[in-house]
Amino acid sequence: MLLMEKNNLTEEIEALVKFYGSNRSALLTILHEVQKKYRYVPDFAQQEIARLLDIHPVEVYSVISFYAFLNSTPKGKNIVRLCQTITCEMHGKKEIATAVERELGIKIGETTKDNKFTVEYANCLGMCDEGPAMAINDRVFTHLTPEKAINILNEIR
Amino acid sequence: MKNKIKRSGPVLFSGYNRGEAIRKVITMSREDILFNIKESRLKGRGGAGFPTSTKWMLVAAASSEEKYVICNADEGEPGTFKDRVLLVEYPEMVLDGMVVGGYTMGAKKGIIYLRGEYEYILKSLQDYIVQMRKDNLLGKNILGNEGFDFDIEIFLGSGAYVCGEETALIESLEGNRGEARNRPPFPVSTGYLGNPTSVNNVETFAAVSHIVIKGGEWYRKMGTDKSSGSKLFSISGDCERPGVYELPWGITINDVLIMVGAKNTKAVQVGGASGVCLSKDHFNRSLAYEDVSTGGSIIIFNESRNMLSVLKNFMEFFVEESCGQCTPCRIGNVKLLEGVEMLEKGEFTFSYINRLKDLGRTMQLASKCGLGQSSPNSFISILDNFKGEILNRTGGKNGN
Numbered sequence: 001m002l003l004m005e006k007n008n009l010t011e012e013i014e015a016l017v018k019f020y021g022s023n024r025s026a027l028l029t030i031l032h033e034v035q036k037k038y039r040y041v042p043d044f045a046q047q048e049i050a051r052l053l054d055i056h057p058v059e060v061y062s063v064i065s066f067y068a069f070l071n072s073t074p075k076g077k078n079i080v081r082l083c084q085t086i087t088c089e090m091h092g093k094k095e096i097a098t099a100v101e102r103e104l105g106i107k108i109g110e111t112t113k114d115n116k117f118t119v120e121y122a123n124c125l126g127m128c129d130e131g132p133a134m135a136i137n138d139r140v141f142t143h144l145t146p147e148k149a150i151n152i153l154n155e156i157r
Numbered sequence: 158m159k160n161k162i163k164r165s166g167p168v169l170f171s172g173y174n175r176g177e178a179i180r181k182v183i184t185m186s187r188e189d190i191l192f193n194i195k196e197s198r199l200k201g202r203g204g205a206g207f208p209t210s211t212k213w214m215l216v217a218a219a220s221s222e223e224k225y226v227i228c229n230a231d232e233g234e235p236g237t238f239k240d241r242v243l244l245v246e247y248p249e250m251v252l253d254g255m256v257v258g259g260y261t262m263g264a265k266k267g268i269i270y271l272r273g274e275y276e277y278i279l280k281s282l283q284d285y286i287v288q289m290r291k292d293n294l295l296g297k298n299i300l301g302n303e304g305f306d307f308d309i310e311i312f313l314g315s316g317a318y319v320c321g322e323e324t325a326l327i328e329s330l331e332g333n334r335g336e337a338r339n340r341p342p343f344p345v346s347t348g349y350l351g352n353p354t355s356v357n358n359v360e361t362f363a364a365v366s367h368i369v370i371k372g373g374e375w376y377r378k379m380g381t382d383k384s385s386g387s388k389l390f391s392i393s394g395d396c397e398r399p400g401v402y403e404l405p406w407g408i409t410i411n412d413v414l415i416m417v418g419a420k421n422t423k424a425v426q427v428g429g430a431s432g433v434c435l436s437k438d439h440f441n442r443s444l445a446y447e448d449v450s451t452g453g454s455i456i457i458f459n460e461s462r463n464m465l466s467v468l469k470n471f472m473e474f475f476v477e478e479s480c481g482q483c484t485p486c487r488i489g490n491v492k493l494l495e496g497v498e499m500l501e502k503g504e505f506t507f508s509y510i511n512r513l514k515d516l517g518r519t520m521q522l523a524s525k526c527g528l529g530q531s532s533p534n535s536f537i538s539i540l541d542n543f544k545g546e547i548l549n550r551t552g553g554k555n556g557n
């Protein structure tokens with residue numbers, strides 16, 4: 001990371017800590033905000049957050065590693081989460097997964113070379129009456145067919 | 158996005174004017190409110206079925222200056238989506254219920270723990286909160302009542318099923334890994350930041366709003382003796398009309414199946430992945446705390462489904478979602494999943510399967526929180542109720 005980028009990041013985190021407070025209970029909200037912008041929480045950001053909240057950097061890492069939606073490694077611009085839980089499985093999850101893997105040329109869990117998409121499995125998205133379902137970033141798509149899923153990806157691409 | 162409310166009932170999916178419950182309670186004493194909730198016999202709608210009045214009385218009685226009302230909107234149980242529908246369609250019922258909680262228990266702060274998967278609801282809820290503040294339904298001296306201060310903020314979860322467990326939820330709010338705490342102490346005495354805290358389900362708050370308006374006795378007249386009122390059911394799987402239904406407690410599984418247009422039904426999973434899987438000979442049983450108890454998830458499987466694949470999906474879920482803190486759950490779920498895989502391949506002995514069921518029963522007793530205590534339910538009930546389909550398929554490796 002370049003020095004200038006580091007300085008920017010430090011400033012951003014300082015602003016977040018000022019806004020949300022330097023209590024430990026602000027940690028997850030701050031991590032969310034950083035991730036929203038960078039799509040992951042870079043090492044340097046973890047160190048800075050730890051410094052400003054006065055906790056050990058390992059604590060920050062340990063929290064990130066616990067939660068499925070927080071990442072310590074870079075992800076694609078769009079995070080696609082395909083529901084793998086029971087009713088979506090019953091209604092064709094496998095076919096959707098296969099179509100998405102073929103279309104993007106990656107396996108579930110990977111990121112495309114152009115960094116546009118990371119595809120993951122997720123557990124029940126709370127859309128079981130309309131499955132199969134997938135989320136892309138914070139939008140949810142339901143009643144998927146392989147064709148519909150691919151069209152959605154292509155529109156976003 | 159259109160929500161499929163398939164059947165409205167007399168309580169939750171019925172008319173409600175925003176602010177109505179708050180206007181009502183400011184004319185009542187705390188004791189009066191608690192009395193009505195007690196009369197109603199309302200039990201928590203998050204699954205565990207703990208009497209709401211008991212929990213609220215404990216927090217109300219605590220002498221602490223700082224108390225919290227937490228709305229558990231982490232809704233992660235597979236097959237559950239009723240809380241989402243409530244928050245989208247009837248936020249006024251839920252949020253007013255939280256304000257009623259604040260008034261009754263003497264808490265000044267409410268927090269909605271919204272699962273990360275529902276981030277798209279965040280904006281509308283935030284806007285709604287802003288509107289409530291404008292109308293003085295939140296904030297200082299609510300509706301002109303000196304000293305009645307209460308405000309609500311929303312905290313976004315980050316994709317961990319276990320955070321629906323109330324002590325894990327509190328850990329998460331405090332900025333930690335969502336690992337369940339030892340109890341006691343219970344959140345009612347030592348909750349968020351060490352203060353008395355009531356954690357309640359979204360639907361529980363919605364029910365409270367109606368109870369304070371219409372009275373505990375009115376509510377208790379619905380449902381059965383031990384399960385009062387109505388309940389939201391999230392119904393999915395093999396049926397013509399999946400969706401959210403408000404139904405009276407005590408309805409039989411058969412009646413539900415007819416209502417939702419389920420045909421050739423082989424199995425019904427009640428209570429999500431952590432619930433139980435019932436076969437035909439149980440379909441005359443009723444949904445109620447005293448019979449088949451549930452937080453409201455109903456998943457229907459028809460004759461074409463392979464129950465071993467269903468079980469495998471559930472066990473994979475638990476292996477992934479176990480927080481890993483205690484051994485029975487961390488190792489136990491992996492062992493149960495391995496058992497399912499052995500069954501799939503036909504490489505098993507009956508005595509080993511029985512040992513795994515014993516392991517399941519040990520997990521029910523020895524796990525630290527509800528996740529590990531309930532994750533063996535599916536394993537045990539599917540192996541018991543669908544024995545023929547599963548065990549006789551291959552006969553077992555050594556046939557013993």
Ligand SMILES: Cc1cc2nc3c(=O)[nH]c(=O)nc-3n(C[C@H](O)[C@H](O)[C@H](O)COP(=O)(O)O)c2cc1C
Binds near residue numbers: 205358
């Ligand atoms: C693994 C696990 C997940 C849970 N998830 C939820 C949930 O998403 N929503 C909920 O209200 N309760 C959930 N619970 C139950 C809560 O611990 C708690 O009992 C409930 O929020 C209390 O509210 P109530 O009394 O209104 O039901 C969960 C429990 C466990 C063990």
Ligand code: SF4
Binds near residue numbers: 481528529
């Ligand atoms: S039972 Fe499972 S989820 Fe609960 S504390 Fe133990 S390991 Fe964690």
Ligand code: FES
Binds near residue numbers: 123131133
């Ligand atoms: S099972 Fe896929 S949304 Fe619930």
